[in-house]
Amino acid sequence: MSAVEARVPVLEARGLVKRYGVVTALDGADFDLFAGEIVAVIGDNGAGKSTLIKALSGAIEPDRGEILLNGTPVHFRNPLEARRNGIETVYQDLALAPALDIAENLFLGREVRRRDIIGTLLRVTDRPRMLREARAHIADLKINVRSMKQPVETLSGGQRQGVAVARAAAFASRVVIMDEPTAALGVRESGMVLDLIRTVRARGTPVVLISHNMPQVFEIADRLHVMRLGRRVATITPASHTMTEAVALMTGASSFQGKEG
Amino acid sequence: MAVVGILAIGQTLIILTAGVDLSNGSVMAFGTIVMTKLAVMHGMNPFVAIALGIAACLGFGVLNGLLVTVLRLPPFIVTLGTLNIAFALTHIYSNEETIANLPDPVVFFGNTFHFAGTTITYGAVLAVALTLLTWFVLTKTVAGRHVYATGNNPDAARLAGVRTRRVLIGVYATAGLLYGIAALVLVGRTGVGDPQAGQSGNLDSITAVVVGGTSLFGGRGSVLGTLVGTLIVGIFRNGLQLMGVAAIYQFLITGILVILAVAVDQLSRRSRA
Secondary structure: OHHHHHOOOOEEEEEEEEEEOOEEEEEEEEEEEOOOOEEEEEEOOOOOHHHHHHHHHOOOOOOEEEEEEOOEEEOOOOHHHHHHOOEEEEOOOOOOOOOOEHHHHHOOOOOOEOOOHHHHHOOEEOHHHHHHHHHHHHHHOOOOOOOOOOEHHHOOHHHHHHHHHHHHHHHOOOEEEEEOOOOOOOHHHHHHHHHHHHHHHHOOOOEEEEOOOHHHHHHHOOEEEEEEOOEEEEEEOOOOOOHHHHHHHHHOOOOOOOOOO | OHHHHHHHHHHHHHHHOOOOOOOHHHHHHHHHHHHHHHHHOOOOOHHHHHHHHHHHHHHHHHHHHHHHHOOOOOHHHHHHHHHHHHHHHHHHHHOOOOEOOOOHHHHHHHOEEEEOOEEEEHHHHHHHHHHHHHHHHHHHEHHHHHHHHHHHOHHHHHHOOOOHHHHHHHHHHHHHHHHHHHHHHHHHHHOOEOOOOOOOHHHHHHHHHHHOOOOOOOOOOOHHHHHHHHHHHHHHHHHHHHOOOOHHHHHHHHHHHHHHHHHHHHHHHHHHO
16 A cells, blocks of 8 residues: 555645634544545544534635645635535535426536527526536436436435435546435435445545445445544554444544554 | 516515515505606606616615525515515605606506507516516526525525525515516506505515415426416406406405415425425
8 A cells, every 4th residue: 555655645634623612623633535535434423524524625614734635735715615626515415406407406506508699698508508418427327317307306315316426426526525425315225326436436536425324334435534532543444444443443442543454 | 467467576586585575565665756756846857767766676675685695584574674664765755645747758658559459558568578588587597597596495505606695685686676667667557656555565466476386485486477377366356346346355365366376385395295
């Protein structure tokens, strides 16, 4: 793994601190994500997983510490700025508009306008092109839906998550972040979403994932970033540690440092 | 019907964002008094007077929008407040007097022309034209799609990069502008500036929107439906009147119609969830 160590991480955080009043959510947290991998962030409730992810996706600004994108320090004041830098986030509560159709949800906030004068002046959308591109993105991830004109509310939970993932994958040039992508789903649909995440990785975009589901995490992640009390306590791999050992690290019952792959 | 039709366009925009506007009738009444009083009593150029009357309504729309977005107050309460403010200002400014002897440009939209054997007012043509224009903007433009997204799931819209506050302020401002145009059409129809006008405008427009199939929960519906809703309510009333049914029964039936329309919306929503 020394080759990996020498590479510059796609996304890196150093010494992030975030306090809410007297509560310290992040207490000098580090993080790194390399090209072509899936990293799962695990930790007990209140360990700072969500806060870390929010800092990486621009939803909050850390009080101290820095975030680097391909080795360059960046500063996100809001999720839009993170998005402009190629970091897309799939939010836990399926951030889609149920009454709008699949194509509209995929392009929400990024509507493609007609290239002629009415597109520029009146901001008239190019619906045929958005339908066409939506079809391509959905087919790319092998998500099984009939029509791009279907309202999202007519889809199953797994299909909806598929649309959310497709949106992130379509626009993420660097990183896709997923917050509990399978929390609301059944077993079969979870499996479908895990396949999607692998497809995203295979297409070259590294993925950061929060999950409480240990078997799932061990199934899909290349590396596990273990958080406890606002810090990274270890980085382990499914090969180097067992689930029991990972839980011991999360709860502080064990404090041995992670060995790299 | 043209007046309620135009008020209902503004109401549709606001209901699509999961809001409601109780102030539109009184805002319109204020607009009529501003434009007629300036034109008649202050001898202002009628076109400038019209522009200022419409601007007054636009101002109320912007005020509603700012209160809803910046102070994050519920639209119901905000517009209940501005309803009373506009009502009071209308009566204070008019001294409770009806303003007559209006110059021609101010009453233009009350003029009629003959087409295919019927008499049509320019106001009605304007109402239909504004409906079509609004339909185009809502369905074909980025701004319009953002109105639907903001009404349907404001958090998702915001996270997706839609500037939801800007959308809301734009919607309330546009609605205000439409109420100003409705004021001009109303003055054309009645030929006077009447401080008592428009008092049922809010409920009539909400009825038209709801009967037209737009959901009170936001994000679903169409301004074309509102046009149909306006026609249904209007024809219903007109028909009942022609049949000699007392006016009070028309209220009764309109009330039942609204409850039915909302019930259908509510039930279809429940079956989806």
